[in-house]
Amino acid sequence: MDTNSLYALRSETFDIANPDIYVEVVPDDVQIVESEDGKSHVDIFAKSESAKHMADWIDISASGNKISVRIRRKNGGLMQFFSGHPSHLNVLVKLPKTNSVKVKSISGDVHVDLNVVKLETNTISGDISVLQNPTEICTLNSISGDITARTFSGCHYSLRSISGDIKVHVAPDLEIDVDGKSISGDMKSEISLDSNGIPGSDVSEVVVITANTISGDFALVRN
DSSP states (O other): OOOTTSEEEEEEEEOOSSOEEEEEEOOSEEEEEEOSSSSEEEEEEESSGGGGGGGGGEEEEEETTEEEEEEBOTTSSBOOOSTTOOOOEEEEEEESSEEEEEEEESSSEEEEESOEEEEEEEESSOOEEESSOOSSEEEEEESSSOEEEEESSOEEEEEEESSSOEEEEEOTTEEEEEEEEESSSOEEESSOSSSOSOTTOOOOEEEEEEEEESSSOEEEEEO
16 A cells, blocks of 8 residues: 555554454555554555545544454444445554454455454455465455455465455465355366375465355466
8 A cells, every 4th residue: 555645544553462453444445464563553544635534433442452443423333435435545454463354344445465363354346355364264255346365374265256256376385175166257277176286395284265256257376
């Protein structure tokens, strides 16, 4: 996320070991990356002058080891944004070593570049991109957005999209156990599903992938 052209609205810092993060917002973009100082940082940016007033609707709080970022009505409850119009908000979250990340976004794209144990992301029209796979469970759901994931170690992936494409990059030293389905989209794989390891490689971990899309394509590629 290039923040140089954005207006900084809010910035919160939490000194919490192994935090869990929960983000439920309607932004244009959510990015979750690694923190450089061992603390958790939540930064909210506006893409326009007219969006600056939305800072009053953002609730950033911590309870125990859980950090929550939500956009609410002033009288409580999740805010109902104005009928399909973009919010012009960007959320940047920087985290140290983290147990779990859960993100719910309406129209914004979600980018995760962080090593976590469990990741769950749900969007309606936004794309989802995961650059580092979780160590245990990765659940990614989008109605019309594309899903892209990269795997470097064993993990259980559950990927679902109605009209978006699903693409999984798999490291050469990983075996895969795949259950992929697409009703009207194409199914493509650069990896032999009969013997998917690289000949002569020491395969020690398995990536389990369950992928479902109705009209989108599903593809497996080697990194």
